[in-house]
Amino acid sequence: MNDYEKIKDYLFLGLVDIKWHRSELRNVVHKTIGDIAITLYVNAGSTEKGITYLKVRSEYLDEWGMEKDEVLHAALLNTYHMDPPRIYDLKRLLCDPDYEGEEFMNVEGYSISDEKKRAGICLSTKGFSNGAVAIFYPEVAEKLADFEDGDYYVVFGNVNMAVIYSAKLCHLEDLENALSDFYKNEVSHKAFLSDKIYYYPKKRNRFTMLQNRLKILITKIHMDNEE
Template structure:
């Protein structure tokens, strides 16, 4: 069966498995765009709940070609249409006070997401973009979310600045920060969430036992955890403990921090990030191949190349200023004739 015929068959089967009270929903085909990837979708539009459910037809078609039985999928159509996520979307869609308590941020790469970013409020940090999402459900199987769009923001009647601040503050409540050494992360995810607190082993002490003192910054669920680095004062607090540091974008779920005191060559770090991204990170989870830096003195997050260039410029300026010290300006001479 070709893809076009398959799509129509799925549409008919979905319609047949809809619950009686949802028989009048609208079914349509289209492209569903998510950050970092898109897929051909069957949309289930539910006007009375002001909600839209999308079914990934590309994924279903691959399952069909692999010989998988799709009958089990059709059996859960009523659950999808009547899910907690759909009800939650209906409940909070127009009430910002309710939306605010479900807001959180996510960080993604700008490259490849330009079309989406045109239609959603976001904050760009170098070649990364912070976007704003509403948590619809969180359980042992993961999270369900909806991204705030420009049109949704207009309906809610708040500014992007207000949205940004509320999302930053609420992210920490929904997805608390988790900071650990690379060894702690590998050893089963030991989670010293209070690593900044005096009751926990200090970060400095934990790093002493590390051959390469890499620090993992994420959230407690380890989903969309790279955004935790941008929580208020996180970079500043890390800087107080380890000084200036380099940031390796491991994935959308976590970032790796390396103190500048290690003195690892920048080019080597960039090559390492590119290699890991190309070999181990799914494209949907990839941030960028760039390496970033946080300057504790100037409180600046930037690409590491920019930091190096800025330091070089400052150094040259300092040398130029030092070179003029001790040189006395010539005294003015006056000649008079009577």
């Protein structure tokens, strides 16, 4: 862990809700995005129970002689290559165990019907694990804006997915009501990510967190300096 050159290829990012992890995040490398922490992890190897991964403590930045944003950006690219973005049909996902979603970033002619836009575009990663982070991958947010032909809302169903709704086709009040009902019944603290709705205006290329119908600017798309 003390040598960045040896460990860098094993670093990746995941999203953590701040509400339930505030104390542990104090000493962990992360970047705050609204009520979400984009958090640095290291793949510590595999066991019989699966892959072991650990949050990276902030003290390692000094040992590596690296700036936080530089490390996070490199880890974001790692995450993209390890777990590429996919769009999912949730009904098919439930019925087909071999279904790994649909490639969309560099697929000529790929399109999404208005019916699916109204129902919500399910964004995740290949394998449907740690998929909510895919919204922050390079060029993904912009590509989704092209599909939506404009602005859109983002609802984080849990740490494994983000659901994208066209601002032209969906009403914010309906999304708020649906989100409230969903979190009352469905999500454990372990999988919980955010009960807020995020907004992406295509022309500004930024995410905004909605708080009581107010739009609060929180970040640029890319993993550059915080604002």
